[in-house]
Amino acid sequence: MSLGPLMVDIAGTELTPDDVAVLGHPLVGSVILFSRNYRDPQQLAALTAAIRAVRNPHLLIAVDHEGGRVQRFRDGFTRLPAARLLGHRHAAAASDGLSLAHTVGWLLAAELRAVGVDFSFAPCVDLDYGVSEIIGDRAYAADADAVASLALATVDGMREAGMAAVAKHFPGHGAVVADSHVALPIDRRRYVDMEADLRPYRLLIENNVAGIMAAHVVYSALDPLPASLSRRWIGDVLRGELGFHGCVFADDLSMAGAAAFGGVLERVRLALDAGCDVLPICNDRAAVRAVLSKLDMEQSPAAQARLVRMRARGEPPVDLHDGARWREAVAQVGALSAAPPLVLTEAR
Secondary structure (H helix, E strand, C coil): CCCCEEEECCCCCCCHHHHHHHHHCCCCEEEEHHHHHHHHHHHHHHHHCCCCCCCCCCHHHHHHHEEEEECCCCCCCCCCHHHHHHHHHHEEEEEHHHHHHHHHHHHHHHHHCCCCCCCECCCEECCCCCCCCHHHCCCCCCCCHHCCCCCHHHHHHHHHCCCEEEEEECCCCCCCCCCCCCCCCCCCCCCHHHHHHHHHHHHHHHCCCCEEEEECCEECCCCEEEEEHHHHHHHHHHHHCCCCCCCCEEECCHHHHCCCCCHHHHHHHHHHHHHCEEEEEECCHHHHHHHHHHHHCCCCHHHHHHHHHHCCCCCCCCCCCCCCCHHCCCCCCCCHHCCCCCCCCCCC
């Protein structure tokens, strides 16, 4: 059975019969986990094993696990720093910042792989324009070159641990005030004024990043549809101009930023038509059932190949916590999080 385009969630720490039925549907290809699905590492490892056992080849398993405010699994996992702390270290000493970003990427991926997770929705490569509360300290910095370098170091660390990365939120969520979880953000800048936002994506694409997530933000100078549902953004810009050949994820189609564009089936069709490979529908099992019962499609071989690239590579780490690499990484990350914040002043 091939992997379908839908990414769905589950209710608790174990699979229910209803979960198994939904996960077995051919239109489903991946599962996203949340904090409610986690009790401890042993339970999580058992849950991911149960998810893998539903299908062959197994469903992809993902989580939002960036660090800082966005880290779904905490007790039993290393508390990862917010991206802004890495940006501060980079501003003080670029080589130190890049080395720490690589370490954070490796540690993030190694700990998730040890419990059976295929990939995380990280890194966040939005620029810090100082206006978006939902992005805030999830952004490395305001400078596009610093963000690009830190993101690439993080992706390289994840790749070293056998995990694909998903850069987000294309083409940039940092310049809008509204939170697309609860509203429809509109960015009125012209395309020519967004080059800085695109710069991290250019570098990551040149270095074969596996996944990119499109934002539920309308860039009204280019398209009345949000980037996640836009052929202009995904087909012309991301696939065409930027030359991205990896897996394109829509942001959660249950979010308010997408809900303004029709019912869930219409949103799914718009996202597919725009060129998205993976369509998350979270926290709405009724919407998932509606799509499974009414959507009729066959995914292309190219989309299948892009999905396969998201699967974790190599054997997961054995006895991770007994290894010197893990202990060293935890010590470095802990020292970064404990350090006083860097205060940048204007040159005199």
